[in-house]
Amino acid sequence: MSSPEIFESMRTAVIEGRTADAERLARQAVAQGINPNEALERGFIPGIRRVGELWEQGEYFLPELVTSAECMKAALAVLKPELDRARQESVLRGKVVIGTVEGDIHDIGKNLVAAMFAANGFEVFDLGADVKLQAFIDKARAVQADFVCLSALLTTTMLNQRRFMGLVREQNLAGSFKTLVGGAPVTRKWAEDIGAQGYAENAMAAVRLALSLFPQAKERS
Amino acid sequence: MSAAVRPKLELLRPELVESIVEEALAVLDSQGMFIENEEALGLFAEAGMKVDRPVRRVFITPALVRKCLASTPSTITLYDRRGERAYTVGGDEVHFDPGSAAVRILDYRDQVERAALTDDVVNFIRVTDGLDHLHFQSTGLVSGDVPDMVADSYRLYLALLFSGKPVVTGTFKTAGFRPMCDMLTAVRGSAEALRAKPLAIFDACPSPPLKWSNLTTQSLIDCARAGIPSELISMGMTGATSPVTLVGTLVQHAAENLAGLVICQLARPAAPVIFGGSPSSFDMRTGTTPMGAIETMMIDMGYAQIAKSLRLPTHAYMSLSDAKVNDAQSGLETGLGAVLAGLAGINVVSGPGMLNFESCQSLEKLVIDNETCGMVYRLLAGITPRETPAALPLLEAVMRGGEFLTMPHTRQWFRKEHVYPKIADRDTYDAWVASGRKTMNDRAHDEVERLLGSRPPDAPPAAAAAELLRIMKAEAARYGLDRLPPVKGLDA
Numbered sequence: 001m002s003s004p005e006i007f008e009s010m011r012t013a014v015i016e017g018r019t020a021d022a023e024r025l026a027r028q029a030v031a032q033g034i035n036p037n038e039a040l041e042r043g044f045i046p047g048i049r050r051v052g053e054l055w056e057q058g059e060y061f062l063p064e065l066v067t068s069a070e071c072m073k074a075a076l077a078v079l080k081p082e083l084d085r086a087r088q089e090s091v092l093r094g095k096v097v098i099g100t101v102e103g104d105i106h107d108i109g110k111n112l113v114a115a116m117f118a119a120n121g122f123e124v125f126d127l128g129a130d131v132k133l134q135a136f137i138d139k140a141r142a143v144q145a146d147f148v149c150l151s152a153l154l155t156t157t158m159l160n161q162r163r164f165m166g167l168v169r170e171q172n173l174a175g176s177f178k179t180l181v182g183g184a185p186v187t188r189k190w191a192e193d194i195g196a197q198g199y200a201e202n203a204m205a206a207v208r209l210a211l212s213l214f215p216q217a218k219e220r221s
Numbered sequence: 222m223s224a225a226v227r228p229k230l231e232l233l234r235p236e237l238v239e240s241i242v243e244e245a246l247a248v249l250d251s252q253g254m255f256i257e258n259e260e261a262l263g264l265f266a267e268a269g270m271k272v273d274r275p276v277r278r279v280f281i282t283p284a285l286v287r288k289c290l291a292s293t294p295s296t297i298t299l300y301d302r303r304g305e306r307a308y309t310v311g312g313d314e315v316h317f318d319p320g321s322a323a324v325r326i327l328d329y330r331d332q333v334e335r336a337a338l339t340d341d342v343v344n345f346i347r348v349t350d351g352l353d354h355l356h357f358q359s360t361g362l363v364s365g366d367v368p369d370m371v372a373d374s375y376r377l378y379l380a381l382l383f384s385g386k387p388v389v390t391g392t393f394k395t396a397g398f399r400p401m402c403d404m405l406t407a408v409r410g411s412a413e414a415l416r417a418k419p420l421a422i423f424d425a426c427p428s429p430p431l432k433w434s435n436l437t438t439q440s441l442i443d444c445a446r447a448g449i450p451s452e453l454i455s456m457g458m459t460g461a462t463s464p465v466t467l468v469g470t471l472v473q474h475a476a477e478n479l480a481g482l483v484i485c486q487l488a489r490p491a492a493p494v495i496f497g498g499s500p501s502s503f504d505m506r507t508g509t510t511p512m513g514a515i516e517t518m519m520i521d522m523g524y525a526q527i528a529k530s531l532r533l534p535t536h537a538y539m540s541l542s543d544a545k546v547n548d549a550q551s552g553l554e555t556g557l558g559a560v561l562a563g564l565a566g567i568n569v570v571s572g573p574g575m576l577n578f579e580s581c582q583s584l585e586k587l588v589i590d591n592e593t594c595g596m597v598y599r600l601l602a603g604i605t606p607r608e609t610p611a612a613l614p615l616l617e618a619v620m621r622g623g624e625f626l627t628m629p630h631t632r633q634w635f636r637k638e639h640v641y642p643k644i645a646d647r648d649t650y651d652a653w654v655a656s657g658r659k660t661m662n663d664r665a666h667d668e669v670e671r672l673l674g675s676r677p678p679d680a681p682p683a684a685a686a687a688e689l690l691r692i693m694k695a696e697a698a699r700y701g702l703d704r705l706p707p708v709k710g711l712d713a
Contacts, residue, residue, distance in 0.1 A: 061505035063460060105257075105428055108461050112508050155324075155369050156394065184580075185324070202508060 003034065003042075010043025010075070015050050017067030019074045026078035036079040037091050044075045045091070048119055055119075062112070069118040076123065092123050094146035094214050097139045097177075099127035101150050101164065104157035109183060109203075113149060116203035117210070133164045137171065145177045147210055150196075152183040161186070162194040169195075178213055182206060225603030227313060230564035232522050238530045241468065245475035246283040253280035254431050254480040258438035264487040279480075286479050289486035295532040297450050297493045299357070299387040300418040302408055302681060308356055308387060310422075310450070310495065311534045313566030315601060317559070317594045318357035318389050319349055319587060320541045320575030321424060326362060327576060327583040329666050332546055334581050336365035339706040342379050344669075345574075348584050350384035350679055351672040354594035355573055355587070357422075358386040362582045370700040371693075373397040374404070377421070378693045381408055382686060382711070385679045389452070389571060391424035395436055398443040400696040405449070407688040408681060416448030422495065422569065426454040427477040429462040438484060445485040445492030452495040452536050452569065453481040458503035458510050459520075467516060471523045474500055478524075482533075495569060496528035497536025499579070510578055513543045513554025522565040534568045538579065540590060541572035547586050547662040551576060555586075556593050563597040585665035588672075592644050599640045607634060644668060678710060 006029060013021040022044070029039040051068040054060040076092075083090050096117045100110045107129040114126045125139055140148050152158040161181045168174060178197040181190070191199035198213060200206035233241075253271075256262060256279050266272045271280040296311025308316055325334040326341045337345075345362045349355050360376035367375045373393035380388045381404055392398050401423075402415075409415040423444045425437040433441075444451045455477040457463025463470040478496050485492040502516035503509075511517060521537040528535045540559035544551035555572065562570040573590035574582045615630060625631055644664050646653060653659075659667075680686060697705055 058506070062508060063465075063505060105432060105434065108458065109508070155372075159369075 006032070006034070007039070007043040007046075010039065011047035011050070014044055014047025014068050014071045014075075015054075017064060017071060019067065019070045022071035023074040023078060026075040030078065030082055035088075036082040036086070037088060039075075039079060040091050044072060045121060048072050048121065051119060065119055066112070066115040069115040072118050072121075073124070080123075090123065093121045094210070095123045095125065095143050096147045096149060096210070097125045097127065097136060097143065097145040098147075098149040099131035099136060099151070100129040100183075101152050101157055101160040102130055102132050103160060104152050104154055105129050106153035106183075107151070109153065110149075110151035112203040113151070113182065113200075113206045116207045117149075120207045120211075122207075122210070133160060133167055136164065137167060137173065140177050141173070146214055147178050147180055149180045149182065149206065152181075152186060155185045158183065158185050158190070161190075161196065165194045165196060180206060180209060223606060225605040227566075228564055228600060228603055229313070229566060230522070230561070231526050232519060233526050235530075237468070238527050241471050241475055241527055242531070244472045245479060246286055248431075248472065248476040249281040249286060249480060250283055251280070252431060252476075253278045254433060254477070256433045256438055256480075256484075257435040258433070258442070260442060261433070261438045261484050261487075264442075264484070268487055281480060281483055286483055289483045290479075290531055290533075292486050292490040293482060293494050293533060294491060295534070297419065297495065297534055299422070299450070300420060301387055302381065302385040302420065302679075304409065304414075304418050310568045312568075314568050315563050315566065315570060315597070316356040316568060317540065317570045317573055317590075317597075318355055318359045319345070319361035319582065320538060320572045320579055321359045321361050321389055321391070322363055323361060323575060323580055323582040324363050324365065325577075325581045327546065327581055327586070329583075329585055329662075329669075334545070334577070337362045337582070338366045339364050339379070339708055342376060343383055343708060344584060344673055345582060345587070346380050346383040347676070347678055348587050348669055348672050349574075350386060351676050352587060352591035354591045354598060356386065357389055357569070358384045359389040359571060360391075361574060364706075366706045367697070368700050368702055370394065371697050371702060374400045374693065374696050375705075377401050377404055378689055379708070381405075381681060381689055382708075383678045383680070385681075387419075388421045389424065389569065390421055391452075392436065392440050395439040398440060400692055402443070402447050402449070403692050404689055407692060408685050412447065419448060419450055419493065422450045422452050424452045424454050424497070425481065426456060426499070427481060429455065429457040429477065430473055431477060431480075433477075433480060433484070437481075441481055441484045442488040445488035448489075448493065450493035450495055450534075451481070451485055452497040453478040454497050454499050454536075454538075455481075455524075456499040456501065458501050459516070460505065461503040461508075463500070467520055467523065470500055470520055471527065474498055474520070474524050475527055478528075494533065495536045496524070496531070496533040497569065498524055499538040500524070509543070511543045512538060512541050512572075512575075512578060513550070513558070515557070518558055518561050521567070522561060525565045525567045529566070535566075536569035536571065537562055537565075537567045539567065539570050539572050540593065541575035541579065542586075543576070543578050545577050545581075547576075547583060547589060547665070551586065552589070552593075552661070555590055559590070559593045559597045560600065563601050584669045585662050588665040588668045589644055589661055592642050595640055595642075607638075 180198040501510035502514040525535040539562040542551035542554040574587040
């Protein structure tokens with residue numbers, strides 16, 4: 001497959017939500033010696049950008065958005081190690097560590113937020129549900145995250161968001177990443193009270209918030 | 222005279238009901254259920270089930286489910302606070318109660334949502350108490366002026382102080398059960414009396430897919446032992462936390478609820494259980510869970526039919542709306558849900574008063590919905606043949622120059638055959654203009670004011686009230702609250 005053809009295949013694989021194809025094309029690009037950043041910039045990212053447009057136009061619904069985000073994840077899993085090996089900086093936007101706080105096993109909302117971040121070109125580290133607070137911090141430090149996103153569905157587990165902010169202060173990490181909180185019982189006022197840097201009421205708002213807090217992400221896009 | 226046909230609507234063919242139940246049993250057998258509660262895991266192990274302890278997964282055999290179904294009562298009788306009026310929960314009986322556990326109230330004055338405070342909760346309970354078609358009270362509003370740790374018992378405390386109706390409620394923490402059970406016992410006089418005449422239903426929700434949390438499992442066990450009916454509230458969201466097809470969601474729903482039923486029966490055979498739910502059609506655009514979606518209502522009707530095939534009492538979250546104010550959408554969704562719940566013969570229908578995806582209550586909507594519920598009861602009473610011939614002698618009289626309006630026959634039957642609304646507008650245009658062009662919401666607010674102004678609160682006997690206060694104060698003190706918020710009309 002020639003380069004223009006493979007980029008077009010990458011784009012359509014993402015748009016049509018074919019995860020296995022996205023992964024295969026990423027491997028093929030590596031095998032053909034295509035620069036991973038070029039595969040992203042000319043293939044996968046135009047695909048996910050088109051998905052974003054289709055979403056904005058009301059053509060695409062969540063299942064389409066989320067499976068396209070899965071395609072990005074699959075392609076990145078192949079391309080990211082190659083970028084690291086070549087010591088190249090990724091063309092991606094910022095890094096997001098996300099999960100549902102400990103004691104809480106609800107993860108649908110968190111999954112949507114993770115998918116929206118991925119669909120918007122962020123690198124997402126999804127720790128799952130019922131995640132120990134220290135595990136968020138450890139991961140954020142390991143990957144030098146720009147954002148840590150904490151989800152909580154219950155009024156009881158929401159209190160763990162406050163505890164997390166305490167841990168961040170205790171470990172002197174206040175400036176190293178921004179903490180965003182969300183979940184059914186969470187409000188803007190709660191976020192302010194506990195000292196989080198932001199609150200979003202849904203997945204789309206979370207991405208807009210991240211972009212507003214992180215201007216360099218916009219520049220890189 | 223023969224009786225009326227009871228209007229009824231079923232959406233599933235009998236063969237489909239059977240295959241859904243069979244598949245649910247196969248799911249429990251092969252995939253099992255994630256159960257977070259150690260005591261329940263012990264009960265399953267004792268019953269000879271395969272328990273994967275490290276991951277807390279239990280595989281439940283069809284034989285055990287069938288045995289537990291056989292020991293579950295097919296009807297439950299709830300009693301009001303006085304222990305006099307009985308309510309059958311079973312068969313095709315329909316009882317409406319306000320949708321449960323909202324944290325916000327729609328303020329009539331500025332039409333915005335705000336956190337509910339003690340006075341709002343008391344008003345909510347008192348308005349519900351005064352509405353005839355809402356048979357049960359619910360702890361449908363959670364007070365924001367007490368700490369979260371006592372929010373569950375505090376709402377029950379207020380419900381028992383200000384209303385005589387049976388209550389639909391539930392715990393927010395495992396330790397919440399004891400004080401709440403003590404309150405119910407205080408009203409009844411003894412644990413035995415409470416068991417003989419249940420006063421409350423406790424909701425317990427599995428977490429889809431196929432999980433029962435520690436809190437909700439403990440609630441099932443505690444309620445089973447105290448003889449308090451548990452309402453199983455499975456709530457898959459199509460395509461998000463359960464299969465996207467309605468039938469697929471019904472299978473998962475049945476599996477989750479049956480696992481809950483087994484937990485209750487293992488804790489105490491013959492424990493009262495209600496097969497309920499709050500599933501929803503997941504909105505693939507907004508990521509929300511519309512309770513007013515027609516598919517949500519269809520799933521509710523489907524699982525109610527399944528529960529009836531298993532001879533179980535039923536519950537659903539219907540007759541509520543996702544609208545944010547009392548507008549056309551709220552009337553449309555609530556009305557549709559109430560009618561369909563009635564036609565499906567769902568025993569406990571939780572919904573009136575609710576807006577905004579089960580998160581907000583409106584006193585005005587309670588009043589409006591009460592009227593809707595009254596229309597549903599009229600519908601369910603059906604068309605009754607009163608006499609034969611039904612019209613001939615009356616027409617003969619009219620032909621001789623008589624008038625329907627003045628006939629004794631009309632006077633004899635008009636109140637039995639027709640219900641007359643309090644809130645719905647049936648005025649002529651001019652009369653409507655003359656009375657201030659009020660919307661239904663405005664007229665409902667007038668009725669709220671009337672109910673709160675003219676009707677003294679329905680208080681329990683002084684000894685019971687004192688005991689309720691003692692329990693509540695002790696519970697508040699346990700979580701560092703020295704004083705309860707002041708309650709109008711109570712000197713605490």
